[in-house]
Amino acid sequence: MRSKLPHIGTTIFTIMSKMAQEEGAINLSQGFPGFGADPELLDMVAKYTKAGYNQYAPMSGIPSLREKMAEKTLRCYGAKVNPETEVSIVSGATEAIFSSITAMIHPGDEAIILEPAYDSYEPAILLSGGIPIRVPLNSSDFSVDWERVKNSITFKTKLIVINSPHNPSGYVWTQDDLDQLAELVRERNIYVVSDEVYEHITFDGRPHLSLVGHEELRQKSFVCGSFGKTFHVTGWKLGYCIAPEKLTEEFRKIHQYVTFSSVTFLQYTLAEYLEKPERYESIPGFYQEKRDLFLTGLKDTGLEFQATQGSFFQTASYGHLSKIGDRELAEKMTKELKVACIPVSSFYHNQKDDKIIRFCFAKENSDLEEALVRLKNLGELFKK
Template identity: 65%
Template sequence: MPISSKLPQVGTTIFTTMSKLATDYGAINLSQGFPGFDCDPALVDLVTKYMKAGHNQYAPMSGVPVLRERIAEKTRLIYGVELNSETEVTVVSGATEAIYAAVTAVVKQGDEVILFDPAYDCYAPAIELNGGIPIYVPLVMPDFSVDWDKVNSAISDKTRLILVNTPHNPSGYVWTPFDLATLAELIQDRDILVISDEVYEHIIFDGRTHLSLLTHPALRERTFVCGSFGKTFHVTGWKIGYCLAPPRLSDEFRKIHQFLTFSTATPMQYALADYLAKPNHYLNLPTYYQQKRDLFCEGLKTTAFEFIPAQGSFFQMVSYGHLSQEPDKELAVRLTKEIGVASIPISVFFSDQRDHKILRFCFAKEDEELMKALDKLQNLDL
């Protein structure tokens, strides 16, 4: 029986492709965005504790109450925002699910959704599967900041949603107070909602402050904020995230969530609740990751690449257009096979696959592994 694909243009993701290539060639994998080190052993002990205590059945659909309370406490501590843990906090099986559920909750056939280009690869498929139309607004290079005049021009009577990402993947750009205020002004008299992907909220550098969209009163009332414990606590394989939204949005969000995964792994939720009780577990994260970013950037200075240190996230982009016009996908493959370092060509993040001769490296790895990768990159022949 023939099948008419709902996503005919989608194939194997570049992240899967490059990680497999790294394995096949024994390369250092700085491509896919996952930490190359384990989580705190205390967190593993907590999971074991709750498994042995018998917390192995379905959790409540919206999340274990104590975890939702701890998320609300964290939000109050960091952002000064009061959330009702019962009606405004939902625990989900990863931020990707949160984004999909939020899109599904509000996007209908023919609705337009503004995306900032380049964008993470799960955004557009979620929109298209729900009958929406992605409208791409290019970010301003080289820092990948937002051109708000172009955003204003992109808004139409059909615009239902704007999907933002700060700190941004792949560039690491961090939104400013001006960005929040301008977005709020643009949509204040329009029926436009917002999804804010903030999975790297605690990975931010050089004294910057992550400005969650929750911190702007007008934006808070119309925004789904999506977060991830996987990125924060080095447990991407657990696939546990959360969505913070006002009650009327959370109600619609939960209607979708209950038919996607219904609930999320119970013992891990209890373990995370205990772990969150000590704020230093996430408050110290910027210092931890800045050391790795600085180490990696210092080493990059000895290579032929050009770069601007990332403002946030655990990715560093490098430019090679001054050296070669080799397509970024070809160079990423060649680096993996010949040099032994895997990266991601950022053309895959652009809606038109435009090649700006930029690669993205993940520096969430052990320092020794980063040093080995930098030694190899010094031998790059372009």
């Protein structure tokens, strides 16, 4: 049998979570919350499943959830979208990204991804016969090197995949970033897949600038989001895609043969839950407290870092302390310190190792505090 993805193995997130479990380590590796969701949300799940909302939902999502998403998009980003023709509910941002890329990429098309990059973009490009063109972000702060992006565009470029707030670095795009992107795609046959799963997790008053709020970019963009990330229920695998009508038509042609539709009672639950905007507007404050708690302790570990701007990830570098590879360090930390993290080299196609590790701080404060106590002994690992 000839593999369609010969170079792709098990993701690092699965590997590190498994190791954390086997070693009894505090798992600050994979990006999922270590605390429960709002009990009100869970009560609604019970209500809607008992009420019989257990058969197939409409292919594009139930109307009331699409309408709520249109209201939320207007409220958060000042953008009016048509819930009927521009909003689709799908099985997680992973599906939204996969279906968007599949809808756009034909064999031989080039798609630009900015590295370090979340791992689901490249396989989707490859499966459609596309060619991933990897452009590195600036190594100092993970901002976009616009000159390099521009120089990577050819007559074959069809798509640019972007991600803000960024996983793993937490970099949040500025208005200038959006304007630079708009200039690049203007008058070119280039579209954008915008992974915005951390849209509600930004810090220090920094706004998330969605592409749907940019008059020009929204005409050419698939904006992909995740209810799982926003409401601490990653296991629900429910997400959405907002795109102009013509793009949505193509998107739905793929979606209907990937999953057809997504869990019905969860859609009803979310439609009701979204009635109160404070439920998503309180999220930045909630996570900022966790970020600040984590950073206060991280200062005593010897690691170097800049406070993350968004997402629930914090990166830290250790190159000034040791030359050990980041994968080896992550493994040692899990086995000896009992704290698991993710080596950032796994976000590069060539495993480029800049001696940076990523922590997820979406955990109970008590777990974060205990992890910080253990991390104070990090220096001991480097002596061995």
